[in-house]
Amino acid sequence: MSKDVFDKGFEIRKSVLGAEFVEKSFASADDFNRPLQELVTEYCWGAVWGRDTLDKKTRSMLNLAMLAALNRPHELKMHVKGALRNGVTKDEIREVLLQVVIYAGVPAGVDAFRLAREAMQEVQA
Amino acid sequence: MSKDVFDKGFEIRKSVLGAEFVEKSFASADDFNRPLQELVTEYCWGAVWGRDTLDKKTRSMLNLAMLAALNRPHELKMHVKGALRNGVTKDEIREVLLQVVIYAGVPAGVDAFRLAREAMQEVQA
Amino acid sequence: MSKDVFDKGFEIRKSVLGAEFVEKSFASADDFNRPLQELVTEYCWGAVWGRDTLDKKTRSMLNLAMLAALNRPHELKMHVKGALRNGVTKDEIREVLLQVVIYAGVPAGVDAFRLAREAMQEVQA
């Protein structure tokens, strides 16, 4: 493991998904899923989110589109909340998901709108 | 059909995918695929790409991510060329596809890099 | 928007998914998801379901097969109920889903059978 990349990833992950959530994920990790937490923090959040050229707002929008297309409801809701933290507006989320309707199909789009709405209501509550 | 939305879509589609290609698609259309050409032009390019809030550059990046995740090589290559027309740089395409590696998996990412490179070489030739 | 296509789609959508459900979807729509409701009603239900050549019963069967393959549980349950409204029999639904087992794999088929059974029980209740 590269400690620098991990540390960078840990900070970015906390800033996008919320410090409390990420710290709890590590605190509750056991031998079964600690390697997952470490791998994801270093490679996903450090080695890729930590790169320049694209800002976090753009990366968030890309993720909403991909997670809707890939049919991953848990991750989609988490990244809707992350997108709001990264400055993506509610109107921009709507536009990303309308594009999902076209390219990934109406059912993917309808599911994504319902999940995004749930996520936004959870943020407001 | 809404003629206004179709016409708007026709212009946007030509500006992104190239006028020659789009005009040829319509010129060579027959009873079998003309309804496809019309539906896609109006609905995809007029009713969604024609919306405000997201610029064409952002929409192009979303498409690259989705098409790589959805495993659609023909469309991906066409939209790499469209992304270049919409001002997405080669470096930005690389960053989008590195994010694909993480979220859609290494094989999706490796395929996307190979196809993007082919598309960029075709543009240069 | 084409008002004719939208109106046609609105009627077909109500006849397949139930008037109460569709009217409630529009009544509860806000700035976030109203564009989705409009897009889906016009293009999906007006411009495609509104076409001739295939009857609604056949379109329902195609949807069951695709939604099971695409792994979209919410939409699948809704369209099982729609299929019953469109005259697809319980035996025909079973046959469509057995074909899903073969072409999309056993897990897709097993999930679809469970969801279809739930939908049919909700209709009876």
Add this chain to the structure above:
Amino acid sequence: MSKDVFDKGFEIRKSVLGAEFVEKSFASADDFNRPLQELVTEYCWGAVWGRDTLDKKTRSMLNLAMLAALNRPHELKMHVKGALRNGVTKDEIREVLLQVVIYAGVPAGVDAFRLAREAMQEVQA
């Protein structure tokens, strides 16, 4: 293996995909892929296609929709030819694929139209 189910499947498979193609598949089979040929013939073509309730024309249309959604170009082309043998008209194939555009997304639909057209041209040639 059930010889009755296999024999029934062998006949149905030949009637849909063409006797020459199926016989050649068995004649050229070796230890590596003979178990595949046997499994598919019995399980797919005998045990499922051999069932009543849905006619072969309907089964062909279901397959076109699923194969387009599942992104399987080789099988899709083969089943476009099979659909024509089973009495699905060119207009009906178009309608099935327009429904794919809506439910599986524009790239899935565009790919399917291109492949269907190729298959139909190969049949004419």
Add this chain to the structure above:
Amino acid sequence: MSKDVFDKGFEIRKSVLGAEFVEKSFASADDFNRPLQELVTEYCWGAVWGRDTLDKKTRSMLNLAMLAALNRPHELKMHVKGALRNGVTKDEIREVLLQVVIYAGVPAGVDAFRLAREAMQEVQA
């Protein structure tokens, strides 16, 4: 149907998924889903799981990888429990799922780890 293959499949299925669960599936089957139960037992569990060359432990690991990639939560949890019955250790399940992270993407991997943990907790309870 081949009674021998069905009977073999019935025994293997019970040994992997638990006798109580499988017997209950058949006892509660009705005209709608009995053909599914029979088809799956004969072809999936008899004709394929019943083959030699790969042991049940290896087949279980293959299934965990495929079910995670195919995004089938219900089946994945059931097969995590089956994998434990077939002698796959908790450490080996972790390794299979880390490989899913790489090849099917981080969201597929994260979902699979969460579901596997739930399944293992249900086994312990």
Add this chain to the structure above:
Amino acid sequence: MSKDVFDKGFEIRKSVLGAEFVEKSFASADDFNRPLQELVTEYCWGAVWGRDTLDKKTRSMLNLAMLAALNRPHELKMHVKGALRNGVTKDEIREVLLQVVIYAGVPAGVDAFRLAREAMQEVQA
């Protein structure tokens, strides 16, 4: 980057995919795809393939199943060749792919058998 993990990954990758192929991939890399080569070598081949608990033969079989399910022909062919290098026999490859037929569907299985056969013929040639 962790040089140790990268170096380990580089060795493993060469041993599975062939030294010549991997060295050529790096030699021909440019600014566009060098970050991909580095990420994949470190993250996929070092951080995951480099782990203990599962041997390379088992990892190869998992990959064949996942790549067939994920519909990635290029990667599947490369990993069929890698599987042979890792000691997976032709009979074992057949069994893995028969399991794909059941869980990912007949078209996924048929495509995988065709591609595996091509890969094995290329190895022999």
